[in-house]
Amino acid sequence: xxxxxxxxxxxxxxxxxxxxxxxxxxxxxxxxxxxxxxxxxxxxxxxxxxxxxxxxxxxxxxxxxxxxxxxxxxxxxxxxxxxxxxxxxxxxxxxxxxxxxxxxxxxxxxxxxxxxxxxxxxxxxxxxxxxxxxxxxxxxxxxxxxxxxxxxxxxxxxxxxxxxxxxxxxxxxxxxxxxxxxxxxxxxxxxxxxxxxxxxxxxxxxxxxxxxxxxxxxxxxxxxxxxxxxxxxxxxxxxxxxxxxxxxxxxxxxxxxxxxxxxxxxxxxxxxxxxxxxxxxxxxxxxxx
Numbered sequence: 001x002x003x004x005x006x007x008x009x010x011x012x013x014x015x016x017x018x019x020x021x022x023x024x025x026x027x028x029x030x031x032x033x034x035x036x037x038x039x040x041x042x043x044x045x046x047x048x049x050x051x052x053x054x055x056x057x058x059x060x061x062x063x064x065x066x067x068x069x070x071x072x073x074x075x076x077x078x079x080x081x082x083x084x085x086x087x088x089x090x091x092x093x094x095x096x097x098x099x100x101x102x103x104x105x106x107x108x109x110x111x112x113x114x115x116x117x118x119x120x121x122x123x124x125x126x127x128x129x130x131x132x133x134x135x136x137x138x139x140x141x142x143x144x145x146x147x148x149x150x151x152x153x154x155x156x157x158x159x160x161x162x163x164x165x166x167x168x169x170x171x172x173x174x175x176x177x178x179x180x181x182x183x184x185x186x187x188x189x190x191x192x193x194x195x196x197x198x199x200x201x202x203x204x205x206x207x208x209x210x211x212x213x214x215x216x217x218x219x220x221x222x223x224x225x226x227x228x229x230x231x232x233x234x235x236x237x238x239x240x241x242x243x244x245x246x247x248x249x250x251x252x253x254x255x256x257x258x259x260x261x262x263x264x265x266x267x268x269x270x271x272x273x274x275x276x277x278x279x280x281x282x283x284x285x286x287x288x289x
Contacts, residue, residue, distance in 0.1 A: 032074035035066060040151030042089040043130050044081055049107065058082050090129055092150035094264045097256040098248060099145040105136040123256040134158060135219055143240035144248040156271050160218040167215045167242035168224050174233040178202045190230045195223055
């Protein structure tokens with residue numbers, strides 16, 4: 001049975017507790033939360049997209065156009081988007097999507113390239129609420145992409161401090177040994193960027209071609225590719241096979257399906273509270289393999 005949405009801040013589950021500071025801006029105060037945070041929590045759009053919607057005059061409060069994303073509210077009562085009142089947040093949901101190579105993890109692309117949302121139009125059941133990707137996969141990476149209607153759950157799963165593991169399979173070309181791969185458990189620094197511990201194992205090897213499985217929890221921008229290229233390998237294929245306890249399995253390419261509500265709730269209870277602050281100027285999630 002789905003849990004009812006929390007009635008106040010004290011009843012929020014630990015993973016949904018807000019971080020007081022994000023990129024140097026107050027997200028929450030004793031009087032409430034920023035409107036962008038609340039709308040993201042309700043699954044309307046990402047915080048960045050909400051800010052664009054406010055700039056375009058698409059969001060109103062009691063029929064008055066909202067002019068700043070710094071607007072602080074306790075609830076979304078009276079808030080409308082494109083003339084439609086915002087409904088109360090639905091229970092947190094998760095969907096699996098087998099992202100094919102060649103799709104951008106983005107709402108839209110100025111260059112007109114296809115995005116995940118083009119594929120999701122036909123992959124999701126009718127009546128599915130608006131979903132946001134948890135992390136990103138770049139244009140040439142395929143595999144498991146989780147989608148959620150809950151902005152707080154999305155953020156919690158993306159935060160490196162939460163330690164949610166991501167597993168990938170990489171097809172590579174070059175000379176590498178298992179001993180070298182095991183050295184990644186100590187982390188590695190590449191051009192001033194520190195990458196944390198990676199559990200890397202040789203799956204199979206034929207000459208100078210090999211499949212390598214890697215599990216990491218930080219999800220820095222293009223982390224897997226950069227680490228493998230640093231080791232002198234050429235990556236010809238990269239597939240994400242797991243995110244936390246959720247597996248790609250035999251889900252067909254381009255297909256999506258819902259994760260059982262009981263499994264979502266069970267997983268959410270394992271997430272640690274979000275850290276109280278993020279260093280200014282550092283993104284909370286740049287994951288894009």
